Amino acid sequence: MSEIVSPSPAPVTASEATTGAQLFEGQRSIVAMRVDGALLDLSREIRAGAVVTPVTIESPDGLYILRHSTAHVLAQAVQSINPEAKLGIGPPITDGFYFDFDVEEPFTPEDLKAFAKEMERIQRAGQRFERRVVSETEARDLFAAEPYKLELIGLKGSADDGDNGESVEVGGGELTVYENVDPKTGDVIWRDLCRGPHLPSTRLIQNGWALNRVAAAYWRGSEKNKQLQRIYGTAWATKDDLRAYQARIEEALKRDHRKLGAELDLFSFPDEIGSGLAVFHPNGGIIRKEMEDHSRRRHEEEGYDFVWTPHITKSTLYEISGHLDWYADGMFPPMHLDEVVHPDGQVTRQGADYYLKPMNCPMHILIYRSRSRSYRELPMRAFEFGSVYRYEKSGVIHGLTRVRGMTQDDAHIFTSQEDMKTELTRTLNFVLSLLRDYGLTDFYLELSTKDPDKYVGSDEVWEQATETLAQVAAESGLELVPDPGGAAFYGPKISVQARDAIGRTWQMSTVQLDFNLPERFGLEYAAADGTRQRPVMIHRALFGSIERFFGVLLEHYAGAFPVWLSPVQVVGIPVAEEYADYLNDVIRALKKSGVRAELDASDDRMQKKIRTHTKAKVPFQLIAGEDDRAAGAVSFRFRDGTQRNGVPVDEAIALIRSSIDSHVLVNGVDDLS
RNA sequence: GCCGACUUGGCGCAAUUGGUAGCGCACCUAACUUGUAAUUAGGGGGUUACGGGUUCAAGUCCCGUAGUCGGCCCCA
Numbered sequence: 057m058s059e060i061v062s063p064s065p066a067p068v069t070a071s072e073a074t075t076g077a078q079l080f081e082g083q084r085s086i087v088a089m090r091v092d093g094a095l096l097d098l099s100r101e102i103r104a105g106a107v108v109t110p111v112t113i114e115s116p117d118g119l120y121i122l123r124h125s126t127a128h129v130l131a132q133a134v135q136s137i138n139p140e141a142k143l144g145i146g147p148p149i150t151d152g153f154y155f156d157f158d159v160e161e162p163f164t165p166e167d168l169k170a171f172a173k174e175m176e177r178i179q180r181a182g183q184r185f186e187r188r189v190v191s192e193t194e195a196r197d198l199f200a201a202e203p204y205k206l207e208l209i210g211l212k213g214s215a216d217d218g219d220n221g222e223s224v225e226v227g228g229g230e231l232t233v234y235e236n237v238d239p240k241t242g243d244v245i246w247r248d249l250c251r252g253p254h255l256p257s258t259r260l261i262q263n264g265w266a267l268n269r270v271a272a273a274y275w276r277g278s279e280k281n282k283q284l285q286r287i288y289g290t291a292w293a294t295k296d297d298l299r300a301y302q303a304r305i306e307e308a309l310k311r312d313h314r315k316l317g318a319e320l321d322l323f324s325f326p327d328e329i330g331s332g333l334a335v336f337h338p339n340g341g342i343i344r345k346e347m348e349d350h351s352r353r354r355h356e357e358e359g360y361d362f363v364w365t366p367h368i369t370k371s372t373l374y375e376i377s378g379h380l381d382w383y384a385d386g387m388f389p390p391m392h393l394d395e396v397v398h399p400d401g402q403v404t405r406q407g408a409d410y411y412l413k414p415m416n417c418p419m420h421i422l423i424y425r426s427r428s429r430s431y432r433e434l435p436m437r438a439f440e441f442g443s444v445y446r447y448e449k450s451g452v453i454h455g456l457t458r459v460r461g462m463t464q465d466d467a468h469i470f471t472s473q474e475d476m477k478t479e480l481t482r483t484l485n486f487v488l489s490l491l492r493d494y495g496l497t498d499f500y501l502e503l504s505t506k507d508p509d510k511y512v513g514s515d516e517v518w519e520q521a522t523e524t525l526a527q528v529a530a531e532s533g534l535e536l537v538p539d540p541g542g543a544a545f546y547g548p549k550i551s552v553q554a555r556d557a558i559g560r561t562w563q564m565s566t567v568q569l570d571f572n573l574p575e576r577f578g579l580e581y582a583a584a585d586g587t588r589q590r591p592v593m594i595h596r597a598l599f600g601s602i603e604r605f606f607g608v609l610l611e612h613y614a615g616a617f618p619v620w621l622s623p624v625q626v627v628g629i630p631v632a633e634e635y636a637d638y639l640n641d642v643i644r645a646l647k648k649s650g651v652r653a654e655l656d657a658s659d660d661r662m663q664k665k666i667r668t669h670t671k672a673k674v675p676f677q678l679i680a681g682e683d684d685r686a687a688g689a690v691s692f693r694f695r696d697g698t699q700r701n702g703v704p705v706d707e708a709i710a711l712i713r714s715s716i717d718s719h720v721l722v723n724g725v726d727d728l729s
Numbered sequence: 730g731c732c733g734a735c736u737u738g739g740c741g742c743a744a745u746u747g748g749u750a751g752c753g754c755a756c757c758u759a760a761c762u763u764g765u766a767a768u769u770a771g772g773g774g775g776u777u778a779c780g781g782g783u784u785c786a787a788g789u790c791c792c793g794u795a796g797u798c799g800g801c802c803c804c805a
Binding site: 163164165268271272273274278283284286318319325327331379382383385414415448449451452545546568629630633659660661662663666668669677681684691701 | 731733761762800802805
């Protein structure tokens with residue numbers, strides 16, 4: 057990020073027909089323009105009277121163009137070194153760009169270096185980007201050797217480009233080609249089918265870019281298609297911006313929950329158990345237990361009933377629920393049990409398939425259905441920390457955020473249609489309030505609506521459900537982002553997205569309406585008028601899964617948890633052995649009031665102890681020597697190195713106790729009130 | 730699942746062209762007892778992920794399996 061924010065140039069009105077290049081002549085910082093909302097090359101014609109907004113390179117529009125143009129330079133470099141490489145697509149993305157190629161051999165890191173070098177040469181050559189509108193015939197001619205481009209030309213008519221980058225290649229309406237032209241000779245050196253716009257010259261790319269990595273990617277995003285080699289890069293207006301970006305990446309790396317989990321001895325994934333299956337160590341166990349205990353208390357206050365269900369079930373349950381139809385691929389394969397086969401090969405007793413449960417809802421439904429229900433019992437809120445198992449594909453497993461075994465803080469609310477909206481509102485408020493207890497405060501909502509290719513139930517029911525959710529979302533006052541087609545097959549949902557300490561967003565809670573399962577399981581209740589009615593079901597999980605939420609909090613706090621969640625809350629460090637007994641009395645008193653406190657009586661020297669416990673991110677180090685003992689006091693040292701010395705013991709205990717109860721994050725002396 | 734890279738004591742890393750495994754931290758022992766981020770000395774610990782193969786010789790080369798990482802696809 058630039059320290060100095062350059063003022064955005066003001067829009068100008070073209071007094072006569074002209075071009076952007078003429079209009080902004082001599083203003084090197086202007087690389088493109090917006091006319092009537094459209095982002096255009098400076099070379100484009102402007103009609104008289106048009107209002108033209110100049111685009112500078114460091115603006116969001118400018119960066120988008122810069123990244124796109126850098127992608128072109130990369131592609132040219134790749135083809136200049138490897139003329140056999142066939143072009144895929146090469147759009148700008150958040151913070152950078154990528155370009156896909158079909159090549160015989162995958163790229164190596166050495167290839168990347170060579171490409172980067174060639175890119176620098178292309179930059180220095182100052183090639184012009186020239187836009188040309190072509191007919192389909194002409195385009196087919198120009199890209200006769202580029203099979204993927206030909207495929208895109210064929211697609212041009214169909215408007216459903218979606219968001220997978222193809223629309224960057226072929227603009228709506230007309231086909232355009234961008235040609236890189238040698239500024240001296242006027243020769244066309246390279247070209248790509250592209251909607252644009254682009255920088256006027258490769259020279260404007262400067263040195264704020266880098267090639268990051270290679271990866272495979274399916275052509276047009278479908279695993280049915282061939283995998284191409286994708287090169288990812290990043291590009292910024294200046295070298296400083298690039299460095300700032302790289303520093304941001306590094307910060308995120310430092311917070312990686314997998315790294316912190318090992319460093320702080322919180323959890324691990326033993327190979328012997330299996331991929332995506334975590335064990336929590338004692339330190340992680342404390343955090344997890346605190347998280348769960350607090351959640352249980354809040355659920356109790358909120359009128360939830362606690363239920364327990366098994367981890368495994370006969371297939372019948374998921375046949376009724378429909379999960380086997382839709383998600384069998386994501387489930388662990390069944391165990392076939394109880395079959396008896398006569399020696400002659402005849403099956404004399406039919407066996408049964410048992411599945412590890414991938415979802416808790418059908419079991420909660422059976423609890424509801426175990427007897428007849430009255431409207432007086434509704435809403436019934438069944439809550440469970442339910443362990444579920446999903447057979448995630450090996451390539452997607454990722455730390456605690458994508459696992460094969462997890463525990464959901466899952467609840468299913470059975471309510472009447474009339475109370476549905478009240479209950480949804482209440483649920484959403486509860487969700488947000490609980491997330492705030494854990495220190496997340498910055499939210500927005502996402503409303504996922506029907507996927508027309510993957511749903512059950514009638515359209516009216518979906519509409520009604522969606523409408524209700526939209527209303528509840530609007531009433532929350534939070535920002536609402538639509539997610540068309542993102543719903544599960546059985547109902548629309550609202551998900552709560554939280555921003556963490558370094559601005560990344562995580563999908564947290566979901567509140568999901570379900571008109572389908574009550575139908576499938578034939579759920580009913582007796583209404584006030586004596587008729588039998590069908591309840592509506594709300595699925596909701598606040599953490600998503602405890603494992604995932606744990607990972608998110610770990611990254612959010614970079615391992616420095618609020619006091620109530622810290623595995624060790626206080627470590628006592630005597631200045632010399634002589635003061636150990638005195639300090640140990642303080643530690644004992646703390647333990648007595650429920651504080652996780654320890655005395656470091658090892659024979660390390662004091663400075664070493666401070667270092668050790670600071671690295672372990674213990675919130676309070678209590679130090680005592682002669683001065684403190686004489687005064688009946690202790691001295692605080694905090695994570696950031698700040699101190700508060702000579703605090704009377706009673707006061708110290710009270711301060712620590714209250715910092716736990718109030719869930720505050722204490723990193724320095726100023727955080728302790 | 731697909732593509733690529735990687736896998737050396739608990740953690741982070743090292744081992745010239747294949748010649749038979751080292752360092753730091755952590756751990757253990759001893760001495761030292763010092764007011765805010767590393768006291769000193771000694772010691773233990775690895776059949777180099779696993780299984781094959783090539784070779785006089787494999788951590789180094791080849792094949793397979795598992796796991797991890799980065800993407801793609803997927804995410805009830």
